[in-house]
Amino acid sequence: MDNVTRATFDEVMVPNYSPAEIVPVRGAGSRIWDQQGREYVDFACGIAVTSLGHCHPRLVSALTDQANRLWHLSNVMTNEPALRLARKLTQATFAPRVFFCNSGAEANEAAFKLARRYGNTRSNGRKNGIIAFDNAFHGRTLFTVSVGGQAKYTQGFEPLPGAITHLPYNDLAALEAAISDDTCAVVVEPVQGEGGVMPATREFLEGARRLCDKHQALLIFDEVQTGMGRSGKLYAYMNYGVTPDVLTSAKGLGGGFPIGAMLCTEAAAQVLQFGTHGSTYGGNPLGCAVAETVLDIVNDPAVLAGVEERARLVRDGVDAIGRRYGVFAPSRGLGLLVGVPMAPAWKGKAKDVVNAGLKQGLWCLVAGPDVLRIAPSLVIPLADVAEGLKRLDAACAALVGAGLKTAAAA
Numbered sequence: 001m002d003n004v005t006r007a008t009f010d011e012v013m014v015p016n017y018s019p020a021e022i023v024p025v026r027g028a029g030s031r032i033w034d035q036q037g038r039e040y041v042d043f044a045c046g047i048a049v050t051s052l053g054h055c056h057p058r059l060v061s062a063l064t065d066q067a068n069r070l071w072h073l074s075n076v077m078t079n080e081p082a083l084r085l086a087r088k089l090t091q092a093t094f095a096p097r098v099f100f101c102n103s104g105a106e107a108n109e110a111a112f113k114l115a116r117r118y119g120n121t122r123s124n125g126r127k128n129g130i131i132a133f134d135n136a137f138h139g140r141t142l143f144t145v146s147v148g149g150q151a152k153y154t155q156g157f158e159p160l161p162g163a164i165t166h167l168p169y170n171d172l173a174a175l176e177a178a179i180s181d182d183t184c185a186v187v188v189e190p191v192q193g194e195g196g197v198m199p200a201t202r203e204f205l206e207g208a209r210r211l212c213d214k215h216q217a218l219l220i221f222d223e224v225q226t227g228m229g230r231s232g233k234l235y236a237y238m239n240y241g242v243t244p245d246v247l248t249s250a251k252g253l254g255g256g257f258p259i260g261a262m263l264c265t266e267a268a269a270q271v272l273q274f275g276t277h278g279s280t281y282g283g284n285p286l287g288c289a290v291a292e293t294v295l296d297i298v299n300d301p302a303v304l305a306g307v308e309e310r311a312r313l314v315r316d317g318v319d320a321i322g323r324r325y326g327v328f329a330p331s332r333g334l335g336l337l338v339g340v341p342m343a344p345a346w347k348g349k350a351k352d353v354v355n356a357g358l359k360q361g362l363w364c365l366v367a368g369p370d371v372l373r374i375a376p377s378l379v380i381p382l383a384d385v386a387e388g389l390k391r392l393d394a395a396c397a398a399l400v401g402a403g404l405k406t407a408a409a410a
């Protein structure tokens with residue numbers, strides 16, 4: 001009865017996921033161990049979530065201290081960790097106001113609902129258009145898959161929320177042509193994560209800011225994946241010098257404990273008056289105590305400089321491997337959100353690299369079928385970066401060897 005394995009998944013879980021064959025049971029820093037005691041270097045962090053590695057001692061003590069003090073009150077009462085975290089987030093960013101929730105999708109749901117009320121209070125029900133971009137990802141609630149706009153995530157869930165337009169990413173002319181006074185918000189990931197680790201251009205974000213100002217639309221940055229230090233700055237907008245009206249954060253914010261946040265301007269905040277939106281668990285003491293500690297650790301010039309240093313090592317390493325085996329095109333990304341496009345001959349085979357990596361004791365990710373995604377801990381020991389790259393090299397060697405064998409056999 002206690003004996004569970006990967007096979008148990010196929011018996012008892014809803015089949016909406018297809019997890020790897022291994023079942024990890026323990027993690028420490030940038031290493032994890034599976035049921036068989038095999039060890040893996042973690043270049044994934046879940047999906048850019050455990051940004052300070054596994055079981056970071058300061059996060060463990062923040063969580064256990066709070067667990068021994070107070071778990072839950074609801075939003076009928078506020079709590080000290082939430083107030084401290086909110087104050088620190090407002091001090092560290094453009095935003096004077098914060099709303100807490102439990103995930104990225106919920107943070108975006110709050111942002112999109114806010115945008116609709118913002119538009120509706122400034123028009124006779126016409127200012128409700130939301131502009132988003134092709135290959136976006138904003139979460140899996142019905143509103144967020146609709147704004148994300150990818151057919152594979154919306155098909156079969158119709159009818160969908162309306163008045164959402166999708167434009168090519170990084171195409172400022174298309175945005176200029178589509179935006180109007182009936183637009184309530186433009187929603188953009190500063191680096192598209194799920195969409196292949198595709199950074200926005202500075203001109204695009206600057207132009208989006210200017211057009212939103214012109215048409216009194218809210219500029220929403222989805223920083224669920226890029227936020228909390230991953231870009232090398234606390235939030236990716238700081239790399240671009242373009243400030244949004246609303247910013248959503250989750251993933252790395254809790255370092256592995258579920259928490260989401262929507263940060264916004266004073267004017268945007270005033271749209272969500274008492275009773276207009278809420279969450280039972282949003283801003284709970286456990287999540288906020290952990291996230292406060294994550295923020296304390298990450299928002300430090302030395303740690304953020306360390307992200308840049310590690311990013312250079314990873315980028316140089318994967319580019320060298322790409323040249324050696326011809327499997328990768330040059331890498332892209334921002335900070336420790338690294339995308340490695342497959343070379344033309346290996347198109348569609350990013351997942352094969354991940355699987356070959358697991359065989360060598362390395363965990364990395366894909367971002368679509370054509371891009372390998374590497375998102376290690378922001379504080380991964382340099383020796384673990386080197387070891388992970390060594391294992392990636394071995395994985396690519398095995399893959400290329402297998403490819404040659406297949407070609408010879410054919």
Ligand SMILES: *Cc1c(COP(=O)(O)O)cnc(C)c1O
Nearest residue numbers: 103104105137138139193224225
């Ligand atoms: C992961 C992600 C989300 C969704 O977050 P969840 O916590 O899974 O709901 C939204 N936006 C972006 C950019 C993401 O990477």
